[in-house]
Amino acid sequence: MLLQVSAFLIKLQFLILCVLCCCICSVSAKPLRIISMDPATDTLVLQLADLDRIVAVRERTQDPEVSLQWEKALQLITLRNEMAEEVYRLQPDLVFFGPWSNRATRNLLKRLQVPALRLQTPKNWEDVYANIADVGNALGEEERAAKMSASMRRRLSAIEKRLRGQPLKRGLFYIGRGHTYGKNSKAHFVMESAGVVNIAAEKGIVGLGMMSIEEVLMSAPDMIIFSDYKKDVPTLSRNVLDHPVFPHIANRVILTEVPSNKINMTDASLVDCVELLAKTLYPHLFQDFPTAMNNYDTSE
Amino acid sequence: MIPPNKRYLYLISAMTLLLGVCFVVSLLVGSVMLTPQRLLSGLFHEVDMMVQLVFWEIRLPRALLGVCVGFSLGLTGAVMQGYMRNPLADPGVLGITSGAAMGAVITFYTGLANAFELALPLGGVLGGLLILCMVVMMAGRSASVQTLILAGIAFSTLAGAIISLVLNFSPNPHAVLDIVFWLLGSLKDRSINNLYLALPLMVPGWAMLLYCSRALRALTLGEDTAASMGFSMKQVRYLVIVGSALAVGPAIAVTGSIGFVGLVVPHLIRPLVAGDPGRLLWLSGLAGAVLLSVSDIVVRLISLGQELKLGVITSLIGAPFFFFLLFKMRREVV
Numbered sequence: 001m002l003l004q005v006s007a008f009l010i011k012l013q014f015l016i017l018c019v020l021c022c023c024i025c026s027v028s029a030k031p032l033r034i035i036s037m038d039p040a041t042d043t044l045v046l047q048l049a050d051l052d053r054i055v056a057v058r059e060r061t062q063d064p065e066v067s068l069q070w071e072k073a074l075q076l077i078t079l080r081n082e083m084a085e086e087v088y089r090l091q092p093d094l095v096f097f098g099p100w101s102n103r104a105t106r107n108l109l110k111r112l113q114v115p116a117l118r119l120q121t122p123k124n125w126e127d128v129y130a131n132i133a134d135v136g137n138a139l140g141e142e143e144r145a146a147k148m149s150a151s152m153r154r155r156l157s158a159i160e161k162r163l164r165g166q167p168l169k170r171g172l173f174y175i176g177r178g179h180t181y182g183k184n185s186k187a188h189f190v191m192e193s194a195g196v197v198n199i200a201a202e203k204g205i206v207g208l209g210m211m212s213i214e215e216v217l218m219s220a221p222d223m224i225i226f227s228d229y230k231k232d233v234p235t236l237s238r239n240v241l242d243h244p245v246f247p248h249i250a251n252r253v254i255l256t257e258v259p260s261n262k263i264n265m266t267d268a269s270l271v272d273c274v275e276l277l278a279k280t281l282y283p284h285l286f287q288d289f290p291t292a293m294n295n296y297d298t299s300e
Numbered sequence: 301m302i303p304p305n306k307r308y309l310y311l312i313s314a315m316t317l318l319l320g321v322c323f324v325v326s327l328l329v330g331s332v333m334l335t336p337q338r339l340l341s342g343l344f345h346e347v348d349m350m351v352q353l354v355f356w357e358i359r360l361p362r363a364l365l366g367v368c369v370g371f372s373l374g375l376t377g378a379v380m381q382g383y384m385r386n387p388l389a390d391p392g393v394l395g396i397t398s399g400a401a402m403g404a405v406i407t408f409y410t411g412l413a414n415a416f417e418l419a420l421p422l423g424g425v426l427g428g429l430l431i432l433c434m435v436v437m438m439a440g441r442s443a444s445v446q447t448l449i450l451a452g453i454a455f456s457t458l459a460g461a462i463i464s465l466v467l468n469f470s471p472n473p474h475a476v477l478d479i480v481f482w483l484l485g486s487l488k489d490r491s492i493n494n495l496y497l498a499l500p501l502m503v504p505g506w507a508m509l510l511y512c513s514r515a516l517r518a519l520t521l522g523e524d525t526a527a528s529m530g531f532s533m534k535q536v537r538y539l540v541i542v543g544s545a546l547a548v549g550p551a552i553a554v555t556g557s558i559g560f561v562g563l564v565v566p567h568l569i570r571p572l573v574a575g576d577p578g579r580l581l582w583l584s585g586l587a588g589a590v591l592l593s594v595s596d597i598v599v600r601l602i603s604l605g606q607e608l609k610l611g612v613i614t615s616l617i618g619a620p621f622f623f624f625l626l627f628k629m630r631r632e633v634v
Contacts, residue, residue, distance in 0.1 A: 176474060177481075178489060212331040213489045214358050217350045233471050234408055236478040244491050245357045252349070 038098020374588015377562025403427020505546025560618020
């Protein structure tokens with residue numbers, strides 16, 4: 001009887017051990033076939049995960065104007081479209097979606113039980129840190145993610161210290177077709193951290209909004225920030241930015257360009273933008289900071 | 301009873317006066333409210349540089365473009381209706397507008413517009429010319445209303461598809477959104493450079509079209525009678541086709557497709573000149589300029605968070621008018 005009980009206990013212990021091992025294995029198993037479907041998530045994933053774990057990213061991520069991680073992206077399979085069949089045939093064990101991803105593809109992959117994570121557009125720095133942490137957790141790279149966020153917090157706090165007590169200047173982001181960014185946008189919290197009062201937010205614009213050139217001029221900005229994205233590719237939308245009024249005001253207003261491969265991301269590149277903006281607007285406070293931003297080309 | 305010549309002069313004077321009023325109002329209205337006092341004082345004081353820029357670089361070019369583009373569309377519509385003796389002929393229905401937009405978009409997106417400055421309006425002229433020639437060739441000059449409209453719609457659709465194709469091939473993914481711009485047209489944020497580019501081609505176009513006034517009057521009696529009166533039909537056809545392309549092409553190249561002005565305006569003016577197609581030309585041009593200026597003022601006054609496209613207003617006016625014409629034609633057939 002005693003022998004039978006001890007044999008049963010040994011079996012039970014072995015069973016518990018097996019279950020525990022399985023649990024530990026499944027917890028520590030990092031996804032090894034990762035696909036990312038948006039240039040911003042691509043760039044973050046390429047920084048947090050080793051390259052051999054990533055299967056595919058978006059085709060646009062190979063463009064240096066889109067992502068700073070373009071060289072790594074060149075070594076991967078790229079997805080031109082967001083088609084579910086294109087993704088599923090690569091047998092991913094984790095898929096990252098951006099905020100503007102294709103809903104049909106997301107739903108289909110969900111039905112096929114492909115694990116997925118969709119990042120939201122950050123409305124403030126806490127959202128950025130949350131995105132980084134979420135991606136880190138999903139990848140099993142919590143430490144790398146925490147390091148990235150800590151470094152960003154440190155850099156932002158250094159900028160904040162230098163700007164403390166300074167009279168703030170006013171400016172706005174101005175992109176193709178006369179669009180601008182108000183409250184709850186990436187551009188807004190980047191400008192805020194760089195000591196720029198966002199004129200678009202003052203006018204009550206939330207997210208993406210529009211301002212005519214007339215409104216821009218009469219709002220008396222100290223700085224107008226343009227995007228350098230595909231600036232050499234002719235588009236009708238960019239025509240607004242080539243309006244002859246801008247060279248006229250170049251001696252009164254700082255016209256500057258923000259790198260599109262930084263401002264569109266959801267990682268430490270955003271802090272680069274803050275540093276660049278702060279240095280451009282308050283050069284006396286940030287002399288020891290990295291190079292200032294490109295001046296907007298006002299030649300006609 | 302006022303003699304026709306005097307009546308015509310009165311009408312021209314009244315329309316010019318109305319256009320002058322619209323022009324001044326257009327200078328006073330904008331997305332930023334500037335009182336006439338501030339606008340005037342700003343113009344003569346160096347300190348208010350932003351007001352000067354708003355006036356000289358934004359509002360004045362916009363008002364002038366509105367007048368010139370409206371004049372082109374109104375005049376071309378009147379000439380086309382007179383030449384084809386067809387009440388539904390207009391630059392939009394016959395595909396000149398789409399053709400011009402196609403030409404301009406191709407020039408713009410292939411980078412030709414950067415190679416030399418006149419490339420953009422010339423692209424508009426060539427596109428409009430190409431489509432108009434094709435419509436006339438396919439439908440024939442004395443074609444029925446249905447044939448003409450069908451040919452116009454077919455070539456407009458083709459031109460629209462080519463616009464979408466060109467924009468889809470642009471390396472900038474956001475360029476696809478530009479389609480909306482072309483389909484709805486706008487005078488927003490245009491500069492004086494746009495006027496400098498368009499006007500040198502538009503003026504010869506106007507001259508060619510206005511030169512046709514006597515021939516158009518003769519054409520009301522039929523082609524043979526007009527020819528017997530000494531008008532060369534070959535020359536008239538050449539003047540109408542090239543003149544229309546020159547007048548509308550550059551206009552569309554800088555503003556995008558603005559529909560219905562050329563269709564509606566001659567119909568509104570015709571009763572005032574007792575159906576005389578010759579006298580209709582100047583008045584239609586001026587009325588087109590008034591209609592476009594008024595539409596542009598309305599666009600700026602209606603605040604919906606972002607400015608409405610000009611083509612929306614002209615279509616809102618034009619589409620019901622189009623239905624009215626259709627019902628009228630149906631009644632006549634019955």
